[in-house]
Amino acid sequence: MPVTYSEKDQAPVWGEPPPWRTPEFWDQRASSFTEHDKGSGYADAFMKIIEMKSDWTVLDVGSAIGTLAIPLAGKAESITALDFSGKMLELLRQRCKDSGIDNIRTVHGRWEDDWNSLGIMRHDVVIASRSMPLGSARTAVAKLNEYARKRVYVVVAAGEGPRDGRIYAAIGRELNPPSHYGEINLLLAQQGLSAGNAFISYEDTSSYENHDQAFESLKRSIPEISAQEEEKLKSFLRQNLVRKDGRWKLYPVREIRWAVIWWDKEQNKKEVISSITAEI
């Protein structure tokens, strides 16, 4: 068990999620996530990277509507999909029903919960795709590692990630995305683990029916936006939204880039590293 908690943070301490990053926030996004998910090509790109065997079990942390769980269902033995958004899981169950998929189990819970008490045991592969909690990645990475038998895949923003820095600049704020990419690679390197790295990029597929919808949608991604900032955002949208094919889009269209990081648990079997891993 190579990735360990340091003595200092043996008890996982999770930063309080900001009020805007709540299950309700994700519940509201659930229905639009399906469309967004289809358009980007993200799942297809991820499926080309992941190695899967038909007798492997998968834990998908922050599964949403099953962006990855659904395509993985036909390749793995079974999937446990964990998410704190009841709405996302409801849509995932509906998608399973519609497609006759019976090997995905949904678990309504949080990253921060004691997963054992939610009935989650070790799985062959653990995935956390675009769902890392904010703050340091150390505790989250150790937890994923703890629940994996064979391999862990983590997908984090490379660069700006899903947030649009132009929007932040327009309202006078600085966008400080978490630097999970560097942090996780460093953490693994410090443990003597070799990690695989790949990148998935696609054009931002967001488009809007009208200016009001664009404003409401983009506003949600800015925590505690003030009235003054709202006016700046509206003005920015007036200048930069362009109508194409009957929809409004921000131009120039930007690229969203994700880093996929993975590592095997087997590789360091012989290394003597003290571990606090509890028996699962």
Ligand SMILES: C[S@@+](CC[C@H](N)C(=O)[O-])C[C@H]1O[C@@H](n2cnc3c(N)ncnc32)[C@H](O)[C@@H]1O
């Ligand atoms: C951007 S979506 C990613 C979904 C999917 N894994 C993918 O890559 O398309 C993030 C998901 O993580 C879930 N999530 C965010 N914070 C969470 C937390 N603290 N505990 C459990 N789920 C969380 C959200 O509800 C949402 O469904």
